[in-house]
Amino acid sequence: MAEPTIDILAIGNAIVDVIAPAADAFVTDEGMARGDMTLIDAARATDLYARMGPGREVSGGSAANTLAGAAAMGAACAFVGQVADDQLGEVYVHDLRAQGVACEVAPRGADVPTGRCLILVTPDGQRTMNTYLGAAQYLPREAVDEATVASARVLLLEGYLWDPAEPREAMRRAVGFARAAGRQVALGVSAVFCILGHKADFDAMIDAGDIDILFANEEELAALTGEAGFEAGIAALRARVPLLVVTRGADGAVALRGDERAEVAAEPVARVVDTTGAGDLFSAGFLTGLVRDRPLGECLTMGAVAAAEIISHYGARPEADLKALVAARLG
Template sequence: MTQPSIDVIAIGNAIVDVMAPSSDELIAQLGLQRGGMTLVDTDRARELYDAMGPAREISGGSAANTLAGLAALGAKCAFIGQVADDQLGEVFAHDVRAGGIAFATPSREGEPPTARCLIFVSPDGQRTMNTYLGASQFLPAEALDEKVIADAAVLYLEGYLWDPEEPRAAMRKAIAAARGAGRKVAFTLSDAFVISRHGDDFRKLIEAGEIDILFANEGELAALTGIEDYRQGMASLAAKVPVLVVTCGAEGAVAQAGDDFARVSAEPIDKVVDTTGAGDLFAAGFLFGHVRGRSLAESLKLGAICAAEIISHYGARPEADLKALTATV
């Protein structure tokens, strides 16, 4: 097996985040589920945008956020995702490439427009996300370059993209390409509501041994396994998933790999400003440690540092020097 020239290649929603601070009263008034992620149509997206206060536009998308963290740490990364041939599509592509990430998926002409996520940020930093998927739902399997996927040490996939049919087929094709080349497949469950829709598919992937590294938070793990206690939930997957990482919010995170088990506390920060991207950047730190051959505990520590940086400011792309922050790990 040849040495990969890419550390991590990811397939995900190509989304521009539109973020604004919000009161919990406004969130309730708009009929939103605080802290959740809801898919919205064009009309609802327009209604919510009109209700937002002054907003910032920052390229996002779960897997793309993770790659931004990985690239900032020094990893070589590539992204596959669909944007439209419009202004937000140009913004997304520019941001990704400026972050040092290879991005070669051709833009899609015509409707629908590039995806956007309208994020209402509560005073405690909790984010309530409303995603208009737009063009990102139409990533065709033929857009994949299987040779490039086979040239990456890890293929990273986000559960959010399992909803639309075309990207789901693309991800299945990518898994086959990665596994055929002897590479690892990492998967993030993304959201408990995604599991309510596609849990059977995810469980089949796990049973078939197609997932090497699985990321979840406690709620997602419970939704996947049907077991409320995360320790028991992890134990139920121990024989099926080589590396399982579970984030526990302010309590930190835990990981298991065979008989190896590690735990890390959350990094202390002065103030939680915005939790958007916390899980994405945790995955970035952990994956960076993993591809560099670091221990389970060290990889968790890298994840915790990256997550702490991201929740200290608005937006899901790192602002501080992650290499400097993680230099002592």
């Protein structure tokens, strides 16, 4: 088997993020639950977009955010996802490539538009997301190439994309290729609603040994294990996953691998501006450290540094030099 040429290959939602500040009253009047992610249809997406304030548009989606962060830290990254043959589809691919991420996406017809996530950021930095999946939910299994999967050290699966049937089969196909090639498979469960809808599938993959690295936050850990207590949740899951990584927001993060346990505090931030992409960038830093064979504690620190940078400004793209920040922190 040839040596990997890609550090991280991710399969995820190809969604253009539209990020704009919003007053708390606007979020409430729109009937949204602050901090939640809600799936919306095309009509709602058009209506809400028209009434949002000025914002910025970037290639988003959880997996793509992680890849952009990892690429900024020097990792070789590639993305598999579905866009439409429309303006936002062109914007998506161009923007991701500009971040240094290989993105050989074959667009589908414009009958279903490219997906977009309308993100409202309230004054406290909390983000409320309204997602129209569009073309992203029609990623065909044929889009997953065996040679590409085998060329990557780590295959990263985005939990959000597990919901639609077509991309779910594409990801199953990718897992099979990765297992055959002896590569690692990472799963970001993405959200509690993903777990509630697909817990049987996630449990089956974990128990079959198909998941080598699992990313979750505290709420997701509880949903996966049924344990309300943090330590009880870890105890219930750590023996089932070779590498478990749990983020705790302001309380830092924990990683467990076999008998090894590492913890890190959250990096200090002068002001939290926008939490969009915090978990995604944490995964970026952690995985970049992992593919460089850094100690577990250093992987966590790299994740914490990347997450702290991203919440200090709007959007899920680094604005500071992540390599320099990590070097200053770890030497």
